Amino acid sequence: MILLWILFLGGFVVLPGSALLAMRWAIRNGEFRDFKKASLLVFDEEEPVGLVTDSFPTGKIVLNTGPSPATHGVSQP
Amino acid sequence: MSSTPSTSLLKALSPSDHDEDLVQRKALLAEIDASCRLPVLLFFICGTLWLLVGTLFALITSWKMHHPDLLGNIAWLTFGRVRPVHLNTVIFGFASEVAIGVSLWLMCRLCRVTLMHKWIIIMAAVFWNVGVVVGVLGILAGDNTGIEWLEFPPYASPILFFSYALIAVWGIITFRFRREKHLYVSQWYLLAALLWFPWLYSSANIMLIMDPVRGTVQSAVNWWFAHNVLGLWFTPIGLAAIYYFIPKVTGKPIHSYYLSALGFWSLALFYNWNGGHHLVGGPMPAWLVTVSIVASVMMTIPVVTVGINHHLTMKGSFHMLRHSPTLRFMVFGGMNYTVASLHGVLSALRSVSEVTHFTHHTISHAHTGMYAFFTMVMFGSMYYIIPRLTLREWPSAMLIRVHFWFTALGIILYMGPLTLGGILQGYAMLNPDVPFLDVVKLTVPYLKIRTVAGIIIAIGHTAFFINLTWIILRQLQPYRQPTRMIIAATRNAINPALP
Amino acid sequence: MSFDSSNPQDPAPGAIARQAAPSSAFSLPDDLPPAIQRERPEPLEGNHPMSLLFVTFVAVLFFWGGFYLQRFSGGYQPFSYNENTLGGGATNAPAKPLDPFAEGKRLFVDTCAKCHQADGQGLAGQYPPLAGSEWVKAEGAARIIRIVLDGLQGPIKVKGADFNNQMVPWRDVLTDQQIASVITYVRGEKGWGNNASAISAEQVAAVRQKTKTRPATGSWTAGELLKIPEIEADMPSGTNAPPAGATNSVSTNLPAAK
Numbered sequence: 001m002i003l004l005w006i007l008f009l010g011g012f013v014v015l016p017g018s019a020l021l022a023m024r025w026a027i028r029n030g031e032f033r034d035f036k037k038a039s040l041l042v043f044d045e046e047e048p049v050g051l052v053t054d055s056f057p058t059g060k061i062v063l064n065t066g067p068s069p070a071t072h073g074v075s076q077p
Numbered sequence: 078m079s080s081t082p083s084t085s086l087l088k089a090l091s092p093s094d095h096d097e098d099l100v101q102r103k104a105l106l107a108e109i110d111a112s113c114r115l116p117v118l119l120f121f122i123c124g125t126l127w128l129l130v131g132t133l134f135a136l137i138t139s140w141k142m143h144h145p146d147l148l149g150n151i152a153w154l155t156f157g158r159v160r161p162v163h164l165n166t167v168i169f170g171f172a173s174e175v176a177i178g179v180s181l182w183l184m185c186r187l188c189r190v191t192l193m194h195k196w197i198i199i200m201a202a203v204f205w206n207v208g209v210v211v212g213v214l215g216i217l218a219g220d221n222t223g224i225e226w227l228e229f230p231p232y233a234s235p236i237l238f239f240s241y242a243l244i245a246v247w248g249i250i251t252f253r254f255r256r257e258k259h260l261y262v263s264q265w266y267l268l269a270a271l272l273w274f275p276w277l278y279s280s281a282n283i284m285l286i287m288d289p290v291r292g293t294v295q296s297a298v299n300w301w302f303a304h305n306v307l308g309l310w311f312t313p314i315g316l317a318a319i320y321y322f323i324p325k326v327t328g329k330p331i332h333s334y335y336l337s338a339l340g341f342w343s344l345a346l347f348y349n350w351n352g353g354h355h356l357v358g359g360p361m362p363a364w365l366v367t368v369s370i371v372a373s374v375m376m377t378i379p380v381v382t383v384g385i386n387h388h389l390t391m392k393g394s395f396h397m398l399r400h401s402p403t404l405r406f407m408v409f410g411g412m413n414y415t416v417a418s419l420h421g422v423l424s425a426l427r428s429v430s431e432v433t434h435f436t437h438h439t440i441s442h443a444h445t446g447m448y449a450f451f452t453m454v455m456f457g458s459m460y461y462i463i464p465r466l467t468l469r470e471w472p473s474a475m476l477i478r479v480h481f482w483f484t485a486l487g488i489i490l491y492m493g494p495l496t497l498g499g500i501l502q503g504y505a506m507l508n509p510d511v512p513f514l515d516v517v518k519l520t521v522p523y524l525k526i527r528t529v530a531g532i533i534i535a536i537g538h539t540a541f542f543i544n545l546t547w548i549i550l551r552q553l554q555p556y557r558q559p560t561r562m563i564i565a566a567t568r569n570a571i572n573p574a575l576p
Numbered sequence: 577m578s579f580d581s582s583n584p585q586d587p588a589p590g591a592i593a594r595q596a597a598p599s600s601a602f603s604l605p606d607d608l609p610p611a612i613q614r615e616r617p618e619p620l621e622g623n624h625p626m627s628l629l630f631v632t633f634v635a636v637l638f639f640w641g642g643f644y645l646q647r648f649s650g651g652y653q654p655f656s657y658n659e660n661t662l663g664g665g666a667t668n669a670p671a672k673p674l675d676p677f678a679e680g681k682r683l684f685v686d687t688c689a690k691c692h693q694a695d696g697q698g699l700a701g702q703y704p705p706l707a708g709s710e711w712v713k714a715e716g717a718a719r720i721i722r723i724v725l726d727g728l729q730g731p732i733k734v735k736g737a738d739f740n741n742q743m744v745p746w747r748d749v750l751t752d753q754q755i756a757s758v759i760t761y762v763r764g765e766k767g768w769g770n771n772a773s774a775i776s777a778e779q780v781a782a783v784r785q786k787t788k789t790r791p792a793t794g795s796w797t798a799g800e801l802l803k804i805p806e807i808e809a810d811m812p813s814g815t816n817a818p819p820a821g822a823t824n825s826v827s828t829n830l831p832a833a834k
Contacts, residue, residue, distance in 0.1 A: 339626070
């Protein structure tokens with residue numbers, strides 16, 4: 001029964017509390033500020049934007065020459 | 078690694094000054110991959126072995142559905158034991174282990190640190206596998222707890238939990254030690270899953286096994302747990318992988334980061350409430366079920382958000398599906414995430430649930446989520462990660478194609494007829510004039526199609542297993558630079574202006 | 577660096593198999609040096625705003641969610657199981673009166689039909705029939721109540737046929753009301769040709785009290801039962817009315833047949 005109370009406390013106080021803290025931390029850390037920077041985080045000097053990094057093992061190299069990102073036509077705010 | 082800052086566990090918990098120059102920035106990816114090699118491969122290989130075990134038990138289970146006397150006189154191979162063994166080997170054996178492997182690699186790459194304290198992860202892998210073996214043998218011996226998705230006997234769960242705790246501690250250390258201040262959306266999902274899973278698993282174990290609650294509350298807790306294992310453990314990791322690999326493979330950033338943020342926070346807000354929609358018609362307070370239905374319908378928001386985002390990122394790059402195995406699995410999985418979730422939204426509605434509940438429709442839906450979405454995404458991730466860990470090329474493109482087409486077509490053959498069969502079964506069961514045995518007979522053709530689909534999927538898994546064994550055996554051969562490493566290496570030849 | 581691949585058809589070093597999309601405004605002639613082909617405009621991804629249509633869709637969903645939650649929550653009452661009630665739910669509804677015949681039928685299917693069969697015909701030579709049985713249809717229920725309470729053993733003649741078997745006692749399993757209901761059903765099932773009067777829980781309680789030492793002696797035999805008058809003088813009246821306040825608590829929780 002004590003365990004249950006711990007779980008209830010956890011469910012109603014600790015978890016929403018920690019979620020709020022996480023969100024506050026995220027805002028302070030600038031997670032909601034620089035979306036462009038965030039979206040580029042998967043790329044780096046080794047594997048930059050525009051580099052295709054996966055292909056069937058045939059020895060051929062494939063460049064992504066489809067429509068460029070800019071053709072989506074949405075201007076930067 | 079020589080360049081890894083030599084850290085003790087205590088120091089890791091409060092990283093003060095690590096010398097950025099110690100790591101040559103240009104070699105960072107290679108160093109991260111090299112540090113991940115043993116722990117991540119350990120999870121992948123064990124996970125794949127569990128996948129084969131799980132597939133075998135799936136076939137036995139499926140066969141028993143239309144030929145009940147198959148192996149019926151061997152106690153430990155009766156339906157009541159074989160089915161939970163299938164469920165638990167694929168959930169805790171295959172899916173969780175591969176998910177942990179992918180999470181480790183993604184965490185290291187996105188935090189831009191090498192995998193620290195390898196022994197924690199290796200120990201966790203050993204304990205996790207011991208836990209699954211003990212649990213599976215326990216079920217076969219007849220110690221099934223009888224609680225869906227928690228069938229492992231009480232002496233197996235603590236082993237799994239201990240192993241999980243090690244991984245969580247490692248995850249927090251790695252996060253504290255990260256070199257990248259900003260978090261990518263995948264990391265949000267990974268960190269959330271890392272914290273949600275122990276909450277789910279411990280709450281369910283305490284409330285259902287150690288100190289069981291009474292009456293209908295048990296089924297409420299059970300469905301809360303079973304639904305959230307899919308939604309708050311597997312789904313975030315699957316989405317984290319898609320959010321990482323689609324931009325990475327195509328070389329295009331994600332379409333809209335606004336949408337990613339909305340998708341993550343709305344999933345976090347709504348998913349937790351979903352389990353109750355399985356209790357439609359049960360002796361539950363009406364408001365509890367209603368809250369769950371509303372939250373299930375609200376799941377449309379993250380699902381549509383993620384769907385739009387992935388589709389618009391892929392737009393213009395669909396021709397690459399021909400060339401990239403990873404992308405194939407990812408896009409197939411991503412599309413099925415949308416299908417599975419919208420399907421789930423529909424079947425949460427009272428009028429639909431009254432027909433489809435307690436039918437094979439639910440089984441079909443669970444496989445859409447767990448297999449067509451999550452498992453396919455994990456296959457795609459492994460196709461990307463393993464060559465970077467082994468520094469070898471996948472030996473056979475043909476086996477990859479066999480794997481993709483057999484699993485993809487197999488799961489489609491699984492989902493379609495079984496969904497239809499489940500709906501017909503539901504209507505037949507609601508009709509008081511139809512004897513129960515006639516309802517059972519009605520489902521038999523669909524169950525037989527399922528077994529055929531299962532065999533097709535099993536062929537795909539065998540192809541993957543052969544390819545994996547082969548690439549591991551290639552480790553014994555002398556090193557030759559594989560094509561995909563050349564892609565990165567030739568980058569300078571392509572554009573010397575890049576750093 | 578060299579392309580030391582196992583595939584002999586590998587391209588020469590530096591050769592690049594392009595997958596050109598000719599319709600694209602940004603596709604370039606194939607003979608340009610790779611360095612120029614690599615040059616792309618700066619990506620603008622990552623900060624596309626949400627479309628207004630999607631925002632509207634989310635707003636509509638929230639509106640629907642609020643409506644559905646308020647309309648189908650049975651007033652958020654803990655005991656309201658029917659989402660269509662607007663509040664109060666089961667707590668305010670008058671208790672559903674017990675139907676002994678319906679309860680008895682359900683109990684019969686669960687408890688008795690295994691031996692006496694769902695159609696009440698029993699199994700020839702093994703389990704005596706209840707349909708048309710003179711023991712069941714008797715004017716008074718003194719004997720059948722005793723049989724249900726403490727079981728029956730030894731030879732017995734039913735509808736002209738001989739049986740010799742053992743019936744288990746139900747004294748500690750079923751309550752007075754349940755025994756009254758199941759006997760009411762068995763005696764009154766017109767589909768079997770039985771049309772005897774209903775019996776009440778008080779009658780069962782009286783017999784239970786009177787025969788409380790019986791379990792020590794063992795199940796009844798036909799000979800012992802025949803010595804007991806069918807209608808006992810001190811038996812409470814055999815009305816069909818259930819005791820005040822009794823509700824059919826079990827069967828109302830079962831989902832109604834659709």
